[in-house]
Amino acid sequence: MAIKKKERGASEASAKELVGYYREMLLVRRFEEKAGQLYGMGLINGFCHLYIGQEAVVIGMQAAAGAADSCITSYRDHGHMLACGMDPKGVMAELTGRAGGYSRGKGGSMHMFSREKRFYGGHGIVGAQVPLGAGLGFAHKYSKDGGVAHVYCGDGAVNQGQVYESFNMASLWKLPVVFVIENNKYAMGTSSERHAAGQELYKRGAAYGIPGEAVNGMSVLAVRDAAIRALAHARSGQGPYILEMMTYRYRGHSMSDPAKYRSKEEVTRMREQHDPIDQLKEKLLADGIIDEAGLKDIDREVKALVGEAADFSQSSPEPDPSELWTDVLIEA
Amino acid sequence: MPIQVLMPALSPTMTEGKLANWLKAEGDAVKAGDVLAEIETDKATMEMEAVEDGVLGKILVAAGTEGVAVNTPIALLLGEGEDAASLSAAPAAIAATAVAPTPVAAAPAAVALPPAAPDEKVYASFKRQTVREALRDAMAEEMRADPKVFLLGEEVAQYQGAYKVSQGLLEEFGAERVIDTPITEMGFAGLACGAGYAGLKPIVEFMTMNFSMQAIDHVINSAAKTLYMSGGQQPCSIVFRGPNGAASRVGAQHSQDYASWYAHCPGLKVVAPWSAADAKGLLKAAIRDPNPVVFLENELLYGQSFDVPDDPDFVVPIGRAKIERAGAHVTITAYSRMVQVALDAAELLKAEGIEAEVINLRSIRPLDVATIVASVKKTNRIVNVEEGWAVAGIGSEIAALMMEHAFDWLDAPVVRVAGADVPMPYAANLEKLALPQPDQVAEAARAVCYRR
Secondary structure, eight states: OOOOOOOOSSOSOOHHHHHHHHHHHHHHHHHHHHHHHHHHTTSSOSOOOOOTTOHHHHHHHHHTOOTTOEEEEOSOOHHHHHHTTOOHHHHHHHHTTOTTSTTTTSSOTTOOOBTTTTEEEEOOSTTTHHHHHHHHHHHHHHHTOOOOEEEEEETTGGGSHHHHHHHHHHHHTTOOEEEEEEEOSEETTEEHHHHOSSSOGGGTTGGGTOOEEEEETTOHHHHHHHHHHHHHHIIIIIOOEEEEEEOOOSSOSSTTOOOTTSOHHHHHHHHHHHOHHHHHHHHHHHTTSSOHHHHHHHHHHHHHHHHHHHHHHHHSOOOOGGGGGSSSSOOO | OOEEEEOOOOSTTOSEEEEEEESSOTTOEEOTTOEEEEEEOSSOEEEEEOSSOEEEEEEOSOTTEEEEETTOEEEEEEOTTOOGGGGGGSOSOOOOOOOOOOOOOOOSOTTOOOOOOOOOOOOOOEEEEEHHHHHHHHHHHHHHHOTTEEEEETTSSTTOOTTSTTTTHHHHHOTTTEEEOOSOHHHHHHHHHHHHHTTOEEEEEOSSGGGGGGGHHIIIIIIITHHHHTTTSOOOOEEEEEEOSOOSSOOGGGOOOOHHHHHTSTTOEEEOOOSHHHHHHHHHHHHHOSSEEEEEEOGGGTTOEEEEEOOTTOOOOTTOOEEEEOOSSEEEEEOTTHHHHHHHHHHHHHTTTOOEEEEEOOEEETTOHHHHHHHHHHHSOEEEEEEEESTTOHHHHHHHHHHHHHGGGOSSOOEEEEEOSSOOOOSHHHHHHHSOOHHHHHHHHHHHTTOO
8 A cells, every 4th residue: 555654653652542542443343343243133224334444543533632623424434433432332222223322213324423522423425524524613613612623534525526615615714624534445346546536635635725644544653643733733723634544444335345346365465464453452562561461351341342232232122103203303 | 152153134135145155164263354154145245254253163054055044043153262062052043133013103193283383473663674684684683692693605795795685794793703605505505514513503695595406415414304313412503595586587597496395305494585574583583493494585575675573572483374465265375476476466356356365474394284274264265376386396285285184175176376387488578477477376366266
């Protein structure tokens, strides 16, 4: 994978923080594997887009997030919710369409929100979250709360016109926004070589005066370093910043994707040589930050959390039939 | 105890499939993520991955087996510290957790009449104002009252509004709250929805509602549906306003009435004022409303003057129609500029001894069905007038509602007077022919009164 070398060394993350990133990435990984398993059992239906392989991106971004920051993304959103601190039980129960889900079973995989955690969805129309996220940035500026909007989109979404409408306004009005392009190399089944004129997506804001950089999105520390730079820029009133995260999804676009548009060797190579969790694990062991027994404890704890979420997602009842008619409008 | 590997569902519709091939043999060590087998669905051959680390202890369904139902155990995986002896301990097939089917909830009885909106306050003193001034005053008053309210759109600030509706607002509220946007409807509508998510109260001006087609994804998918999709957690209080329908000789792309497009969607409120009082009272209500409201103005009305209640608390509740002219013989419903056309028709009919009751709908969603039904129970006849096309239009909706709620009181079929079923022509004579005129409305009223 061609990576533009801009990362600095493994910054000042403390041992405790490093172990925390490992645990959070593992939680996303195990959660998604369990979701895939429940889908296979017919307990989750419809569209279900797994984040496996891309964990370092959102965990690295959140590692640098400020207290007032907000987050918005597309439909590949479970990892972002967990990274924002949303409860795995509520997320999994939404996937199974139960009353205990974040949207009480009315949203599904692509539509969950938590105003408490400042997570603004979960959006199913490719690219629509980008102007919405610029609006979150607008609100940060309008209310002077010091927050920055973290606005995620994929490499496919950057071909949508509204992304450039957003770049233009965000730069024109100096909105505190970091646009995070998660370039996993495939817009559903169409490789970036086949969908994008020009492979350096981080340059797509250049005409609007938005600085951008490509980042090794398989390294949580490289992501964190870049996030610190980008967020500081946006927070200081200099306007938006673009981070192109070079990443990879191991699974298909959605559950029903046989992924015949790429070779098995490519997937295997990414998994074996660039896995974000394995890489951090090796570093933790090599630096003597944690030992095998410590890693096993984390494994067990994460497995238990995911197990609880899976259990809850099956024991939580389906929404009451009366729920069909609620939440259409707020009664004024 | 060994872990059962179940036949997976690999698409939203899959109930069974063929176990095409095993890629691991009994005794092989597997890691989570390793491909165990290939499964053929009706659409594709998919790889099935292990979800746990372990050793493939036993294959229960041989490669090549067709019609394997989803959730059938197909293999046993030995966990840490387990060996072949553990296999006998595995339980037989476990049925997948069955989700009890729930009966489909019945829609609220189709014939139940929605409750009437509360009565409007009566006001004593009035001032003469144009619709344009009334809209401006409504925004200014609400912006004074709530710092979260702001206005954005093309030419709303320095230019004072393409139709001068926002005159003076920049001066009073400054550039942080009265914001000129680039010509980028989809972008600024989406941005405004995001600001709405964050708790601000945007007023989005479209230079015309025709341009809102560039932004309709955000009006529908981002504003109208989010409260529901979030289980009530994420509101979006926002107003989308601008001139709607035909102006004068501006051609097909600048003349469409979008009332029925927006009224189709749950999660939105849609209002269409006629008079300056409607405009002011409804816009104040729309800005205060916690839901997304589509506010349909009309360019030809901007310069017309009406009496507006001179009271700081004046507001018109959304969902309340207004009887503009009482009459016993036929009901004529209309909204926006067509209210004037209906009133003009009523004058023509009066000369012939037909007293028409003209109802200004004001609110398209929710529609004030109770007021229309009460009128029809008196007149037994109804004609709807709209600028938009008849197909799937507001008149079609009213016709259906009258069947549901007033069938036994109707003495004649409901008649729709609507815009001609063509893109709007430019030529003066053709444009006039394409829009409902008072004599057409009068003719429709005579027809339902059997007075032709």
